[in-house]
Amino acid sequence: MKLYIIGAGAIGKALAVCLSQNGKEVELIRGSVDTGTRHVQTQCINLQSGERITAEIPFNYLDNIPHFEGVIVLTTKSFGNRILAEKLKEKALQTPLVILQNGLGIEQPFRDCQFRELYRCVLFATSQTLSSDSVSYIPVKPSPIGVVTQHSSSLQSIVSALDTPGFRFKKEEQISSVIWKKAIANCVFNSICPLLEVDNGIFQRDPQVFAIAQQIIQECVLIAHKKGIPLSLEEVEDQVLTISKLSDGQLISTLQDIRNHRETEIDTLNLEVVRIAEQLNLASEVQQTQLGKVSSDKIQIKPLICTSYSLLLNI
Numbered sequence: 075m076k077l078y079i080i081g082a083g084a085i086g087k088a089l090a091v092c093l094s095q096n097g098k099e100v101e102l103i104r105g106s107v108d109t110g111t112r113h114v115q116t117q118c119i120n121l122q123s124g125e126r127i128t129a130e131i132p133f134n135y136l137d138n139i140p141h142f143e144g145v146i147v148l149t150t151k152s153f154g155n156r157i158l159a160e161k162l163k164e165k166a167l168q169t170p171l172v173i174l175q176n177g178l179g180i181e182q183p184f185r186d187c188q189f190r191e192l193y194r195c196v197l198f199a200t201s202q203t204l205s206s207d208s209v210s211y212i213p214v215k216p217s218p219i220g221v222v223t224q225h226s227s228s229l230q231s232i233v234s235a236l237d238t239p240g241f242r243f244k245k246e247e248q249i250s251s252v253i254w255k256k257a258i259a260n261c262v263f264n265s266i267c268p269l270l271e272v273d274n275g276i277f278q279r280d281p282q283v284f285a286i287a288q289q290i291i292q293e294c295v296l297i298a299h300k301k302g303i304p305l306s307l308e309e310v311e312d313q314v315l316t317i318s319k320l321s322d323g324q325l326i327s328t329l330q331d332i333r334n335h336r337e338t339e340i341d342t343l344n345l346e347v348v349r350i351a352e353q354l355n356l357a358s359e360v361q362q363t364q365l366g367k368v369s370s371d372k373i374q375i376k377p378l379i380c381t382s383y384s385l386l387l388n389i
Contacts, residue, residue: 075235076144077327080158080326081105082133084201084327085174086149088119088211092241094129102138105150106153107156117210119240120204120335127240142166144236147195148173151331152180159183160190170232172219175258177342178253178350181222192222193232194249196256199241200274200321214320216242220249256305258294261344262287264328268338271329275322278315287314294347300354 077093079086080103093100112134115159121128142165150158152175160183162171170191173181184192198214209306219233229245237243246252263274266286277284291310298305328338 075099075231076101077235078103078139078146079145079149080136081147081149081151083149083151084203084211085197085199086147087117087131087209088199088201089147089174089236089241090131090150091117091119091127091129092238093236094131095127095147095240096238097142098235098238101134103134103136105154108135108161111135112138113372115218118208119201120208121210122212136161136165139165142169145170145232146171147236148175150175151337152177152339153337155180156183159187159189163187163189170228172232172236174217175342176257176264176339178257178346180342185223190223190225191220191228193229194222194253194282195243196246196249196252198256200209200324200326201318202325210324212321212324213241214317216244217346218244218246218249218252220246220252222249227280247360251303251305254298254301255305255310255313257343258291258298258305258310259317260339261294261347262290262314263317263326264338264340264343265290265319268329268332273322274324277318279318284315289310296345297351297354297356300356301350341388361388 077098077100077133079090079100082102082104090100090102114132117129117131121127142162146162146166146169148158148171168190169190170193171184171189172193173184174195174197176197181192181194182331187322196218198217199212200214201209203209205356219229219236219307221229221261233243233245246336262277266283267274270283277287288311291307294363295305295310328340331338
């Protein structure tokens with residue numbers, strides 16, 4: 075079963091190396107450029123242990139592939155899904171598609187195009203680009219994969235195709251709850267870390283910053299409950315702290331994108347939560363909280379309003 079990874083960013087490269095190292099046939103497709111010459115490039119991932127894993131990875135482009143046969147794993151940024159769905163619908167409607175992205179409602183463009191086999195994967199790993207041929211990679215725990223469309227019936231075979239000792243995946247029957255739980259955690263990391271210009275470890279290092287996270291979690295959990303997703307404050311807070319501890323020193327992708335002047339995924343995370351709250355008429359139930367100065371070892375910010383409902387980050 076050939077594996078196509080669309081998205082040659084840090085996570086896409088880390089996944090490609092792990093798959094290739096375990097004898098899988100993999101091809102890395104650049105998501106931002108459609109046309110180019112297929113070539114093979116040496117890629118290296120650096121682990122926290124100091125170990126380096128290297129593999130020869132084929133890089134290709136969408137225009138070179140008339141039809142996909144195998145499994146597609148999508149690791150591009152979610153803001154490009156509608157355009158990408160249109161590009162892929164003539165080439166891959168019958169091809170299993172695993173969406174390995176952060177966010178809420180990000181599978182809808184592929185539903186609208188009537189892709190037959192859709193899966194959502196919730197990523198529990200962090201990766202950061204070090205150079206054009208090297209990334210750092212920190213696995214947190216196995217990333218769950220679940221079914222999106224009713225036509226999808228090969229979940230276990232998809233998991234088996236992607237799972238390797240270096241990049242673990244697992245089957246998940248209740249993927250909606252996992253999506254919301256991780257999306258709330260991402261709302262925390264993707265707003266606060268860029269605002270303070272700090273790494274993911276800030277929440278387990280600084281109680282004042284974690285207090286801001288708790289405000290966001292509280293409001294998001296309220297919205298999740300209204301959507302019928304049974305989450306508790308404690309389990310989401312524990313997840314944020316776990317990710318913070320295991321990825322201490324790693325920069326969240328949104329901060330990396332801002333520093334590199336790239337578009338971020340904030341629209342399908344925090345702003346999507348805002349839209350859902352508005353659809354549910356929750357404005358009166360979500361309390362905006364005025365917060366004072368928050369200190370860290372790198373930056374001090376002015377008074378701000380930081381809530382998952384309004385998302386007014388006024389520096």
